[in-house]
Amino acid sequence: xxxxxxxxxxxxxxxxxxxxxxxxxxxxxxxxxxxxxxxxxxxxxxxxxxxxxxxxxxxxxxxxxxxxxxxxxxxxxxxxxxxxxxxxxxxxxxxxxxxxxxxxxxxxxxxxxxxxxxxxxxxxxxxxxxxxxxxxxxxxxxxxxxxxxxxxxxxxxxxxxxxxxxxxxxxxxxxxxxxxxxxxxxxxxxxxxxxxxxxxxxxxxxxxxxxxxxxxxxxxxxxxxxxxxxxxxxxxxxxxxxxxxxxx
Amino acid sequence: xxxxxxxxxxxxxxxxxxxxxxxxxxxxxxxxxxxxxxxxxxxxxxxxxxxxxxxxxxxxxxxxxxxxxxxxxxxxxxxxxxxxxxxxxxxxxxxxxxxxxxxxxxxxxxxxxxxxxxxxxxxxxxxxxxxxxxxxxxxxxxxxxxxxxxxxxxxxxxxxxxxxxxxxxxxxxxxxxxxxxxxxxxxxxxxxxxxxxxxxxxxxxxxxxxxxxxxxxxxxxxxxxxxxxxxxxxxxxxxxxxxxxxxxxxxxxxxxxxxxxxxxxxxxxxxxxxxxxxxxxxxxxxxxxxxxxxxxxxxxxxxxx
Numbered sequence: 001x002x003x004x005x006x007x008x009x010x011x012x013x014x015x016x017x018x019x020x021x022x023x024x025x026x027x028x029x030x031x032x033x034x035x036x037x038x039x040x041x042x043x044x045x046x047x048x049x050x051x052x053x054x055x056x057x058x059x060x061x062x063x064x065x066x067x068x069x070x071x072x073x074x075x076x077x078x079x080x081x082x083x084x085x086x087x088x089x090x091x092x093x094x095x096x097x098x099x100x101x102x103x104x105x106x107x108x109x110x111x112x113x114x115x116x117x118x119x120x121x122x123x124x125x126x127x128x129x130x131x132x133x134x135x136x137x138x139x140x141x142x143x144x145x146x147x148x149x150x151x152x153x154x155x156x157x158x159x160x161x162x163x164x165x166x167x168x169x170x171x172x173x174x175x176x177x178x179x180x181x182x183x184x185x186x187x188x189x190x191x192x193x194x195x196x197x198x199x200x201x202x203x204x205x206x207x208x209x210x211x212x213x214x215x216x217x218x219x220x221x222x223x224x225x226x227x228x229x230x231x232x233x234x235x236x237x238x239x240x241x242x243x244x245x246x247x248x
Numbered sequence: 249x250x251x252x253x254x255x256x257x258x259x260x261x262x263x264x265x266x267x268x269x270x271x272x273x274x275x276x277x278x279x280x281x282x283x284x285x286x287x288x289x290x291x292x293x294x295x296x297x298x299x300x301x302x303x304x305x306x307x308x309x310x311x312x313x314x315x316x317x318x319x320x321x322x323x324x325x326x327x328x329x330x331x332x333x334x335x336x337x338x339x340x341x342x343x344x345x346x347x348x349x350x351x352x353x354x355x356x357x358x359x360x361x362x363x364x365x366x367x368x369x370x371x372x373x374x375x376x377x378x379x380x381x382x383x384x385x386x387x388x389x390x391x392x393x394x395x396x397x398x399x400x401x402x403x404x405x406x407x408x409x410x411x412x413x414x415x416x417x418x419x420x421x422x423x424x425x426x427x428x429x430x431x432x433x434x435x436x437x438x439x440x441x442x443x444x445x446x447x448x449x450x451x452x453x454x455x456x457x458x459x460x461x462x463x464x465x466x467x468x469x470x471x472x473x474x475x476x477x478x479x480x481x482x483x484x485x486x487x488x489x490x491x492x493x494x495x496x497x498x499x500x501x502x503x504x505x506x507x508x509x510x511x512x513x514x515x516x517x518x519x520x521x522x523x524x525x526x527x528x529x530x531x532x533x534x535x536x537x538x539x540x541x542x543x544x545x546x547x548x549x550x551x552x553x
Contacts, residue, residue, distance in 0.1 A: 029337055030422040032328050033315035037424065042506050044318050090347050106321075108440035113259040120444055122508045124321050139310060141318050173416065178499035189312075209463070212494035216461040219502045 041151065043144030051076045054139060063144050069113035070121070070144065074222035077142065079111060079121070088142065092123060120145040151176050153222045161222075162205045171198050175211065176218050312337065322508055325427030327352075333360045333371050345427050374423055436505040444504050445488045454481045458494070459501055 034055060038042050043060030047053055052075050064072055071078045071085060078085040088096070093109060111119040124141040153176065155169040164172060167188065174184045185195040199211065208214040316339035319326045325342035329335055335358050338346065347352050353361050362369040385493045408486055436459065438452035447455060457467045482494070491497045 003362075030311045030315065033312055033326065033337075036326055036424045036426055037315055037318060039326075040322065042322065042508070048315050051416055055314075092363075106437070108437065110443045117504075118444070120440070120504050122321075122440070124317070130456060139314050141314060141321060143318075143321065143506075143508050145504060145506050145508070147500065149503070151499075151503065175495055176499060178491070178496050178503065180496055181349075210494070212458075212498050213461060213463065215495045215498045215502075216459075219498070220461070 040148070043142075045077060045142040045144065047088060047140050047142060049089060051078070051141070052090045053077055059149075060142075060144055062147075063119070063146050067117060069111040069119050071173065079109070080113075088123070089140065091127070092140075097205050100235060116146075116148045121148070129189075145147070151219075157222060164202060164205060168198055168202050168205075171195070172202055172214070176215055181211070261355065316340075319426075322506065327360065327425040327427065329360055329374060329423050329425060331374060333374055334358055335360050342427060360362055370425075374425075436501075438509070440505065445485075447485065447488060449490075451481055451485050455485065456477070458498060459505070466496075 035056075037055075037057045040057060041059060043057060043063050044055040045053060045064075053072060064070055064077075069080055071080065073085065077088045078086050079091050080086075081091060091109070107123045107125070109121045109123065111121050113119060122143040122145070124143075151173075152174055153169075155164075155166065158169045158172060160163040171184055171188065173189060175181075179187070181195060181199065182192075185192055188195060188198075203209065203211075203214060206214055206217060208217055239247045262462060268536060288352060316326065316337065318448045323341060325345045326337075326339045327335060327342045327346070328337040335354050346360075349363060351363055356359050360370050362371075436452070438447070438449050441452040441455055442446040453471065454467060458468060462470065464475065464478055464482070468475050471478075481495075485497060486492060489497055489500045491500055
C-alpha cells in the first residue's frame with residue numbers, strides 16, 4: 001500500500017512536469033477533457049462560489065433546458081425548493097453549514113420535480129486543487145442524474161463487442177433500460193419460450209450467468225457513455241415505448 | 249467471446265456523417281467548447297452569454313483539474329496522450345488503472361505501453377484516430393477494435409475519442425482515452441440511497457454489493473447473512489424502488505446513482521482487483537456512514553464537527 005502511494009505520488013509529479021512543459025498545449029488538453037465529459041450520460045455542471053455556471057456538458061444542458069426542478073436564471077444555477085428558486089450554493093450552505101476549503105465534500109440532494117421521478121443531484125464541493133484556497137475562486141462540481149432518461153447502447157457496438165443480433169440488441173436495450181422479461185416479450189410480440197431463448201443466447205455471448213449480471217456488465221462497460229439512441233438515431237428526445245413496437 | 253478482453257472503441261474521424269457520429273458530436277458542439285476557451289483566454293474583458301460566463305476560474309488550467317476530478321468522482325479513468333503515445337495527463341482513476349498494469353502501463357519516459365500479449369497495441373489505436381483517413385475506407389466510418397487480454401478477468405473498456413485539433417494554436421493534438429474498469433467499485437453513500445429510495449443502512453450496504461455485480465449468494469456470504477435474510481432485504485428493495493426482478497433493480501440503481509462516488513472516497517478502497525479484500529472496506533465505510541450522517545448529507549469522517 002505504501003509502495004503504491006509512493007508510486008502514485010511519483011506518477012502525479014511526472015504528469016505535472018509534463019504538463020508544465022506543454023503549457024501552450026493546455027487549452028487543447030482542457031478541450032480534450034471537456035470533450036470527454038460531453039460523452040457521459042450523467043449531467044456535469046461546474047459552478048463557481050456564486051453559483052454561476054462555468055461549464056456544463058450536453059446532458060446537463062438537456063436536463064436544464066426543461067427547467068423542471070433545476071433552472072438557470074441569468075447564468076446562475078438555481079434549485080427549486082418548496083416552490084421557490086434558490087441558487088444552488090445557498091441551498092448547499094443551508095445543508096452543510098459551512099464550506100471547508102481544504103477537504104472536498106460530497107453532498108447528495110434529491111430534487112423533486114413536477115413531472116417524473118426526482119432528479120438525483122450530487123454535489124462535490126471545491127477541493128484544494130483549484131483556486132489556491134481562495135474561496136471566491138472555488139469551483140463546485142454538480143452531477144445531475146435523471147432516472148427517466150432512457151439508456152441506449154447502439155446496435156453497432158453490441159454487434160461489434162459481443163456479436164449480438166438485431167433482436168438481441170433490442171432485448172438487451174430494454175433490459176438495461178429497466179424492463180422486465182415479460183415486458184420485453186410483449187414488445188417483441190413473441191412467446192415466452194422465444195424470449196427466453198434470446199436471453200440465453202445473449203448470456204452465452206456476453207459470458208454472464210444471470211440477467212442481473214448482464215445488466216450490470218453492460219452498465220459498467222457501455223451504459224455510461226453517450227452512445228446514440230438505438231431506436232431513434234439522431235433525435236435527442238427519448239423514443240416512447242409505443243415507437244418500439246412499430247419497429248419490431 | 250468471454251469477458252477476458254479489452255474492448256476498444258474508436259470513434260470516427262472529423263467530417264464523418266454516420267448517424268452515430270452525428271449523434272455523438274453534433275456540429276454545434278465544437279464551436280461551443282471552442283467559444284468557451286476563446287472567452288476564457290480573454291477573461292480580462294468578461295463576456296456573458298446564456299451558457300458560459302467568463303470568470304476568474306474560467307482558465308484552462310482549472311478546467312483541466314476540475315474535469316479530471318469530475319471523471320474521478322464518476323469512477324472513470326481518463327488518459328490524455330499525444331499521437332506518439334506520450335502521456336500528457338491522467339486522472340487518479342486512470343493512474344490506478346495504469347498502476348495495475350493489466351492492460352496498459354507507462355514507462356519511465358512517460359510513454360504509454362500496452363502490456364505484452366494484449367493486441368492491438370495502444371500505438372495502433374491512437375494511430376487509427378490521428379492519422380488522416382483514406383486507407384480505412386473499406387472498414388466503414390466507425391472503427392471498432394476488440395483487444396484481448398492475457399489474463400482471464402473482466403477487461404477494461406477503452407473509448408478513444410478523436411483528438412480535438414486547433415489548427416492555429418496547438419502544436420500537437422491531445423487524444424483522450426476513456427477507460428472503464430468493471431472492477432472499479434461504485435460507492436453510493438447510505439445517505440444518498442436513503443434520500444432517493446429511503447433505504448435503510450442494511451439495504452444500502454446490499455445495494456452497494458449489488459452495484460458491485462455480486463449475485464445473491466455472494467452477497468449473503470460476503471455479509472455473513474442467511475439467504476433468507478438476503479431475500480428479505482431484496483424484497484424490501486424491490487418494493488421501495490418499484491422493481492420486480494434483480495435486473496430491474498440494478499438498472500434503477502445505476503440510473504439513479506450511476507457510478508458517482510458519494511461515499512467518502514477514503515473509506516472505500518477502489519480499484520483493488522481482488523474483490524474479497526475490497527468488499528469489507530466498502531461495508532465498513534458504509535457502516536460508518538450510516539451511523540454518522542444525517543438524512544441527506546454526507547460528511548467525510550475526518551472533518552471537524
